[in-house]
Amino acid sequence: xxxxxxxxxxxxxxxxxxxxxxxxxxxxxxxxxxxxxxxxxxxxxxxxxxxxxxxxxxxxxxxxxxxxxxxxxxxxxxxxxxxxxxxxxxxxxxxxxxxxxxxxxxxxxxxxxxxxxxxxxxxxxxxxxxxxxxxxxxxxxxxxxxxxxxxxxxxxxxxxxxxxxxxxxxxxxxxxxxxxxxxxxxxxxxxxxxxxxxxxxxxxxxxxxxxxxxxxxxxxxxxxxxxxxxxxxxxxxxxxxxxxxxxxxxxxxxxxxxxxxxxxxxxxxxxxxxxxxxxxxxxx
Amino acid sequence: xxxxxxxxxxxxxxxxxxxxxxxxxxxxxxxxxxxxxxxxxxxxxxxxxxxxxxxxxxxxxxxxxxxxxxxxxxxxxxxxxxxxxxxxxxxxxxxxxxxxxxxxxxxxxxxxxxxxxxxxxxxxxxxxxxxxxxxxxxxxxxxxxxxxxxxxxxxxxxxxxxxxxxxxxxxxxxxxxxxxxxxxxxxxxxxxxxxxxxxxxxxxxxxxxxxxxxxxxxxxxxxxxxxxxxxxxxxxxxxxxxxx
Numbered sequence: 128x129x130x131x132x133x134x135x136x137x138x139x140x141x142x143x144x145x146x147x148x149x150x151x152x153x154x155x156x157x158x159x160x161x162x163x164x165x166x167x168x169x170x171x172x173x174x175x176x177x178x179x180x181x182x183x184x185x186x187x188x189x190x191x192x193x194x195x196x197x198x199x200x201x202x203x204x205x206x207x208x209x210x211x212x213x214x215x216x217x218x219x220x221x222x223x224x225x226x227x228x229x230x231x232x233x234x235x236x237x238x239x240x241x242x243x244x245x246x247x248x249x250x251x252x253x254x255x256x257x258x259x260x261x262x263x264x265x266x267x268x269x270x271x272x273x274x275x276x277x278x279x280x281x282x283x284x285x286x287x288x289x290x291x292x293x294x295x296x297x298x299x300x301x302x303x304x305x306x307x308x309x310x311x312x313x314x315x316x317x318x319x320x321x322x323x324x325x326x327x328x329x330x331x332x333x334x335x336x337x338x339x340x341x342x343x344x345x346x347x348x349x350x351x352x353x354x355x356x357x358x359x360x361x362x363x364x365x366x367x368x369x370x371x372x373x374x375x376x377x378x379x380x381x382x383x384x385x386x387x388x389x390x391x392x393x394x395x396x397x398x399x400x401x402x403x404x405x406x407x408x409x410x411x
Numbered sequence: 412x413x414x415x416x417x418x419x420x421x422x423x424x425x426x427x428x429x430x431x432x433x434x435x436x437x438x439x440x441x442x443x444x445x446x447x448x449x450x451x452x453x454x455x456x457x458x459x460x461x462x463x464x465x466x467x468x469x470x471x472x473x474x475x476x477x478x479x480x481x482x483x484x485x486x487x488x489x490x491x492x493x494x495x496x497x498x499x500x501x502x503x504x505x506x507x508x509x510x511x512x513x514x515x516x517x518x519x520x521x522x523x524x525x526x527x528x529x530x531x532x533x534x535x536x537x538x539x540x541x542x543x544x545x546x547x548x549x550x551x552x553x554x555x556x557x558x559x560x561x562x563x564x565x566x567x568x569x570x571x572x573x574x575x576x577x578x579x580x581x582x583x584x585x586x587x588x589x590x591x592x593x594x595x596x597x598x599x600x601x602x603x604x605x606x607x608x609x610x611x612x613x614x615x616x617x618x619x620x621x622x623x624x625x626x627x628x629x630x631x632x633x634x635x636x637x638x639x640x641x642x643x644x645x646x647x648x649x650x651x652x653x654x655x
Contacts, residue, residue, distance in 0.1 A: 195525035195526070208521075211519055212518070212521070221526070243571055244535070247533075247557070247565045248564070250530050301482075
């Protein structure tokens with residue numbers, strides 16, 4: 128299916144999980160399709176990177192569930208930062224491991240999972256709905272009960288997939304994309320290349336088959352679809368472009384120009400503008 | 412050649428991992444990373460180190476000896492076989508740390524990183540801190556948001572919180588600090604050569620214990636200095652993180 132079709136199944140007000148991590152293998156083509164849609168009031172669940180930044184800049188987020196937002200090589204995500212300083216959206220700020228436990232609970236259809244993380248920290252203060260649970264065994268430990276992070280929709284990007292939705296990662300880290308897919312009612316998987324399943328094991332071992340078709344509602348072929356985040360081994364992060372993004376994000380006039388140049392058209396227009404930019408090798 | 416302040420800092424960071432055994436040294440920041448490598452090349456060869464992403468690297472820093480993607484890394488944190496050295500935008504007398512935001516959390520004056528893994532780190536494995544600029548802006552009476560849990564907050568949260576909680580060290584460009592006092596409040600453990608107790612007190616936003624005759628941070632051996640300058644950091648990245 129196309130990115131537009133996938134995004135067409137997302138309604139305003141839904142809870143959308145976004146795979147990847149920071150500025151790494153984010154489903155950026157799907158995020159760009161979301162930017163072009165009129166969907167809004169989203170609850171976004173993400174180990175945040177420029178996905179969160181772009182959606183925040185476009186005013187699409189009503190509530191954000193995350194442990195951080197970063198561009199990795201640039202520590203602070205500028206749009207996330209500005210949106211927070213304007214109090215543009217509600218924030219559920221969780222620890223990285225609490226976030227993992229919340230997804231894991233949703234995958235296993237559990238209401239919560241216990242964890243030590245969070246106790247004593249202000250994560251408990253800024254999220255007054257968080258509760259603790261006491262071990263029924265002799266240790267009697269009181270732990271945090273992380274609620275399940277159930278998702279209406281998950282968006283993830285992998286290196287390869289077949290048309291049925293079996294997805295393969297070829298880089299060093301799967302991140303948490305399988306959990307996002309399994310925690311969601313519907314998951315949409317974009318990939319660098321749609322291949323035939325018969326090619327999977329020629330590329331790498333069976334443990335790289337991260338996502339199963341039973342957990343995927345649609346496959347979208349989006350070459351360079353994680354740009355400007357990294358998608359090892361197909362490509363690394365586009366550091367020059369990311370620097371230009373961060374620089375533009377810091378200034379409203381520059382951001383307008385950036386939006387006009389890169390985000391006003393469809394995905395093909397974006398990729399063509401990026402290629403032209405790379406060739407020029409100059410600042411936006 | 413005289414030892415630079417940055418080199419004392421590398422050495423002091425390395426010392427944080429001494430005696431930890433076969434655990435992952437997880438350094439955040441240039442100087443802690445150099446320190447962890449120095450420790451492994453000298454007195455702590457059993458330490459595990461990553462390439463900063465998903466791979467565990469051998470003592471030559473190139474050979475891959477294992478796989479540690481984020482989810483296994485989080486498992487390792489909760490299993491405790493790790494000693495992390497994090498940064499801190501704010502630190503208080505009990506070791507509560509903030510990297511999330513400055514000001515009111517609901518509408519921060521300055522949004523920073525977010526809590527990241529500070530809560531899980533501090534409750535599960537030893538967590539030290541590295542502060543490249545010791546100043547009253549970092550060392551504050553109260554942090555704006557508790558991300559890394561300090562001794563008072565862990566105690567108040569109960570036995571599940573204190574069970575594996577430990578803050579072995581705070582290393583700064585001026586001194587090495589710890590919490591080995593009866594009240595579990597910060598004290599100076601050693602002053603880097605050339606730094607006076609007065610200077611550290613002035614750079615700290617709360618009353619700080621500095622015992623009379625507090626020792627100086629130890630001198631590097633000739634071999635340690637050679638490793639820092641010729642093997643670990645020939646490009647001199649350390650001098651960019653700490654002012655001379």
